[in-house]
Amino acid sequence: MDPRVDKIVGGDLVAAASLMRALDDDLPGARAALRAIYPHGGRAFVVGVTGAPGVGKSTLVDALVGVARGRGERVAVVAVDPSSPFSGGALLGDRVRMQRHALDEGVFIRSLATRGQQGGLSRSTTATVAVLDAAGFPLVLVETVGAGQAEIDVADAADAVIVVTAPGLGDEVQALKAGLLEIADVLVVNKADREGADRALADLTTMLALAAFPSRPGDPRRAAPALVRASAATGAGVTDVTAAVDALRAAPAAERSARRRRQAARQVTALVGEQARAAAYAAIGTEDAPGPLASTVDEVAARKLDPWSAAEALTTGNR
Amino acid sequence: MDPRVDKIVGGDLVAAASLMRALDDDLPGARAALRAIYPHGGRAFVVGVTGAPGVGKSTLVDALVGVARGRGERVAVVAVDPSSPFSGGALLGDRVRMQRHALDEGVFIRSLATRGQQGGLSRSTTATVAVLDAAGFPLVLVETVGAGQAEIDVADAADAVIVVTAPGLGDEVQALKAGLLEIADVLVVNKADREGADRALADLTTMLALAAFPSRPGDPRRAAPALVRASAATGAGVTDVTAAVDALRAAPAAERSARRRRQAARQVTALVGEQARAAAYAAIGTEDAPGPLASTVDEVAARKLDPWSAAEALTTGNR
Numbered sequence: 001m002d003p004r005v006d007k008i009v010g011g012d013l014v015a016a017a018s019l020m021r022a023l024d025d026d027l028p029g030a031r032a033a034l035r036a037i038y039p040h041g042g043r044a045f046v047v048g049v050t051g052a053p054g055v056g057k058s059t060l061v062d063a064l065v066g067v068a069r070g071r072g073e074r075v076a077v078v079a080v081d082p083s084s085p086f087s088g089g090a091l092l093g094d095r096v097r098m099q100r101h102a103l104d105e106g107v108f109i110r111s112l113a114t115r116g117q118q119g120g121l122s123r124s125t126t127a128t129v130a131v132l133d134a135a136g137f138p139l140v141l142v143e144t145v146g147a148g149q150a151e152i153d154v155a156d157a158a159d160a161v162i163v164v165t166a167p168g169l170g171d172e173v174q175a176l177k178a179g180l181l182e183i184a185d186v187l188v189v190n191k192a193d194r195e196g197a198d199r200a201l202a203d204l205t206t207m208l209a210l211a212a213f214p215s216r217p218g219d220p221r222r223a224a225p226a227l228v229r230a231s232a233a234t235g236a237g238v239t240d241v242t243a244a245v246d247a248l249r250a251a252p253a254a255e256r257s258a259r260r261r262r263q264a265a266r267q268v269t270a271l272v273g274e275q276a277r278a279a280a281y282a283a284i285g286t287e288d289a290p291g292p293l294a295s296t297v298d299e300v301a302a303r304k305l306d307p308w309s310a311a312e313a314l315t316t317g318n319r
Numbered sequence: 320m321d322p323r324v325d326k327i328v329g330g331d332l333v334a335a336a337s338l339m340r341a342l343d344d345d346l347p348g349a350r351a352a353l354r355a356i357y358p359h360g361g362r363a364f365v366v367g368v369t370g371a372p373g374v375g376k377s378t379l380v381d382a383l384v385g386v387a388r389g390r391g392e393r394v395a396v397v398a399v400d401p402s403s404p405f406s407g408g409a410l411l412g413d414r415v416r417m418q419r420h421a422l423d424e425g426v427f428i429r430s431l432a433t434r435g436q437q438g439g440l441s442r443s444t445t446a447t448v449a450v451l452d453a454a455g456f457p458l459v460l461v462e463t464v465g466a467g468q469a470e471i472d473v474a475d476a477a478d479a480v481i482v483v484t485a486p487g488l489g490d491e492v493q494a495l496k497a498g499l500l501e502i503a504d505v506l507v508v509n510k511a512d513r514e515g516a517d518r519a520l521a522d523l524t525t526m527l528a529l530a531a532f533p534s535r536p537g538d539p540r541r542a543a544p545a546l547v548r549a550s551a552a553t554g555a556g557v558t559d560v561t562a563a564v565d566a567l568r569a570a571p572a573a574e575r576s577a578r579r580r581r582q583a584a585r586q587v588t589a590l591v592g593e594q595a596r597a598a599a600y601a602a603i604g605t606e607d608a609p610g611p612l613a614s615t616v617d618e619v620a621a622r623k624l625d626p627w628s629a630a631e632a633l634t635t636g637n638r
Contacts, residue, residue: 031627038625052372054487126626168487257620264619264626265606271630272603272612273596280595287584293591300583301576306357307445307583308350311590 002033008135009040013108016135020110023127034127041133042260044076045249048154049143050180051164056190060164060232060241061143065101067242068139076108076137078128080144080154108137126157126267155183156266159259160248162186162241163225165204167196181207184225186244192229192237201229284314292319321352327454328359332427335454339429342446353446360452361579363395364568365459367473369499370483372464375509379483379551379560380462384420386561387458395427395456397447399463399473427456445476445586474502475585478578479567481505481560482544484523486515500526503544505563511548511556520548603633611638 007015019037022030047064051057061077068075101107110132112124125142132140144154155161163184168191181187187208189200208224226244230237285291296319299305313319326334338356341349366383370376380396387394420426429451431443444461451459463473474480482503487510500506506527508519527543545563549556604610615638618624632638 035625035628039622042622054371130625261616261620262606265612265616267626268616268619268629268633269600269603269606269612271626272599272633275630275634276595276599277592280591281588284588284591287581287588293584293588297580297584297587300587301580303358303361306354306449307586307590309354310587311594314587314591315594 002029002036004033005036008033008037008131011136013135016108016131017110019131020128023131024124034130037134038130041130044129044133044137044140045160046129046133046140046142046158047245048158048161048183049141049164050145050154050161050183051166051188051190053145055164055166056232057143057145057164060162060188060190060230060238061141062101063232063235063238064141064242064245065107067238069101069104069106072106073139074106074108074137075139075141076110076132076135078125078132078140078142079109079111080125080142108132125154129157156263156270159256160185160245162188162245164188164190165200166191167194167200181225185248186228186241187225188228188230188237188241190230190232193231193234197229201227280315284319295319321348321355323352324355327352327356327450330455332454335427335450336429338450339447342450343443353449356453357449360449363448363452363456363459364479365448365452365461365477366564367477367480367502368460368462368483369464369473369480369502370485370507370509374483374485375551376462376464376483379481379507379509379549379557380460381420382551382554382557383460383561383564384426386557388420388423388425391425392458393425393427393456394458394460395429395451397444397451397459397461398428398430399444399461427451444473448476475582475589478575479504479564481507481564483507483509484519485510486513486519500544504567505547505560506544507547507549507556507560509549509551512550512553516548520546599634602636603638614638 004015004019008019019030019033023034049057049061049064058079061079065075065077101109110128112128125144129140129142142154142158161183163180163186165180165187166189187204189197189204191197192201204227208227226247228237228240228244230241232238284293287294287297292314296305296310296314300307300310310319323334323338327338338349338352342353368376368380368383377398380398384394384396420428429447431447444463448459448461461473461477480502482499482505484499484506485508506523508516508523510516511520523546527546545566547556547559547563549560551557603612606613606616611633615624615629615633619626619629629638
């Protein structure tokens, strides 16, 4: 048995950080240790925080960390957002802002690189959350930039999802329509001291009131998210966000367990798909070395063969 | 032979639209027709336009359509951006703005739904572009919202990629760092009449000048994108964007064919991966019906089994 396992389950953060790094580098034994700690998790409440760049997600996460610490609750932050100061990718001013938690032992911050990760991102996030959960953090905040597949993955990994928007981003309401509303448990209009905040709130209120609100089929959550006006930078509305999250934390066990079963299904399904894809890729080789893919690609590039027939032939081994 | 094939290759847009709808609905014969027209394409220049919501992608696309029409060139727009007025998803004001092309027979607009499409989005985009290409459009503009996987897919389907940013979106430069710079052939700072534009341009210039500019390994494009200041809404800088795109259209044949071979490789590889994943999903069943996945998921949700071991067991058929 990996000695890190008992340490992590006992709350040893040095061991937890070591395992996370080992998982990143795919070192021998890391996955086995991850599997061994998994049964010890399940107690953390995982909150996804997502939204477009510039809406103030990091500032809100920072404020939520402050609230948790004020209650004496330990909290972990997983920053998957490349623009987040938590991930170390931001300008100096933002980093300085984060310093107030840097020496607080009750706050653990872990950033995940996002570049070029397809599928791997959700795997890393899931693994990181599993380690933090097993290490005993009662609250884990996962910050992701909202758009594309990443925030859907977060919805599948989180017990609650906060979608953050802000006035003045152009088609913010439209962008929300395109998928983020579907995953929101709490919908925050941040930077609410800006011009256009009233209009954004009114628009969202109308959208939420309409029967057409798109909840996912079979989704046990209530039909519409809580709508909160906030200005995380000044602290305004942060208690309302906290109250909305607390309400979700207090959800009946049956509701929570239905959500967790769905999460498990999506995680396992995604992993199975990823493994199948990796196996298929290995079988066809690369475009740069002689092999089935390379010869097929030459024909496609010359328009002698279409990509769909090419893929079919490769899949069925007819190349 | 599908009668639509000859019509499309002859430039019949009614037939082209019919095939696109048939492909969306996966009607019998649609894929065969797509395969049949594929060899007739390859002449269109495909330009991807991507960036965060609110940077003015649609306005720039609109301006580029205007430039093409001014030259007497026919142009097709594929809107994969859910917030684009081209996709019909935007507010009335934006739709009205687009009306000026609505009656122009030299402009063809096709919007693609993005909701819930994983992998399928790039397939639809590729198919749509192939139809428009075979139908004889010399220029195809593909607008996608930039973040996550979608814009990477666009890079693989386009002969040139315009990445649009704008001042005042917060960490716009940081967001660019996270992947969009890697795929940009032309980098547009739009809304350049806004406060912060000079700073954004200076920051980007510095980034591009640094040796660390991340070009993709084996990528035959030049190392750094053209940086253009624009204000698409007023028309300022649009000729500079056009000039940058024209320079790419005039690239040597060898360079273009290397890029197209790489595109073909990525398209075929993605299709093979998708087929493998679909086959794996079909084999394990769903979480809601008795079968391998459902029983495994119950154990994962109860934390008796970890998701990684569960996926492995399902993949190897040990469930």
